[in-house]
Amino acid sequence: MQYHQLGATGPRVSALGLGAMGMSGMYGPSDRAESIATLHAALDAGITLIDTGDFYGSGHNEMLIGEALRTGAKRDAAILSVKFGGLRDPAGGWTGIDTRPAAMKNFLAYSLRRLGVDHVDIYRPARLDPAVPIEDTVGAIAEMVQAGYVRHIGLSEVGSETIRRAAAVHPIVDLQIEYSLVSRGIEDGILATCRELGIGITAYGVLSRGLISGHWQKGNAGAGDFRSHSPRFQDSNVDRNLALVEALRAVAAAKGVTVAQIAIAWVAAQGRDIVPLVGSRRRDQLAEALGALDVALAPDDLARIEQAVPKGAAAGDRYAAVQMAHLDSERGRC
Secondary structure, three states: OOEEEOOOOOOEEEOOEEEOHHHHOEEEOOOHHHHHHHHHHHHHOOOOEEEEEOOOOOOHHHHHHHHHHHHHOOHHHOEEEEEEOEEEOOOOOEEEEOOOHHHHHHHHHHHHHHHOOOOEEEEEEOOOOOOOOHHHHHHHHHHHHHHOOEEEEEEEOOOHHHHHHHHOOOOOOEEEEEOEOOEOHHHOOHHHHHHHHOOEEEEEOOOOOOOOOOOOOOOOOOOOEHHHHOHHHOHHHHHHHHHHHHHHHHHHHHHOOOHHHHHHHHHHOOOOOEEEEEOOOOHHHHHHHHHHHHOOOOHHHHHHHHHHOOOOOOOOOOOOHHHHOOOHHHOOOO
């Protein structure tokens, strides 16, 4: 395993991180025992960065990670990255975002208890709350840093102006944002801002929720699966997107690797300041993702990948329109 410092002021983390969201129902049912075994396998392989959110399964995901840490992994082996602020109702619906300082401290208290830890390594608002200045939110998290409950502050899905305002209050170690061959909006200003300010990138959705994994087939999404209503998986969009996957498959086959591995390797190749987060729910998926770390992409490889999947080629937005409207990162992208 290779390790990089996350941003100018952050911790050393593995070159690949594990996003645990899919272990808590976002992509349909998952097996609890297999999820915990996958978390153990990730830590055993040297993956240190584990990403979660307090609203993933309304606390289920944090309790799952807490159980994994208690039953076979040492706390100090994991860098826990936690998002907060997403509001859910008893039926599992989304009701908004709340990053008020008092609410943040409440969310943090519950996260610490569910995870079974005395501090969170990286704490971040899941989205920009339009009712709360980012300075107030970051300032309140900074108080938790001073108190020892949080080690570092991150951001998620925000644009350059918000990043600059947040960084003026307290050092920001990373921006978590979707980045893949088919989601490259970060390249239109946000990535440059982060590099100027010494802020790392933790890239989620590197396989576009399985769409460019090489394993997805049309119609696979069942009830309760986020992809059943995601624009890129709908109607003619999915046909056009799977055609891109087949073009990428040819490039991967010539390289002797899988589609997922070349897609992950492409994200990693965009800079040492970028850490791909893979959403493996099973050990076999994790093993395939880890293989991406051995894939070296030469300039000719990158050119062939770009030809197979040109920037902007994906059909459909990465979220439904109502969710896209709440993404600060999509407002101007600069």
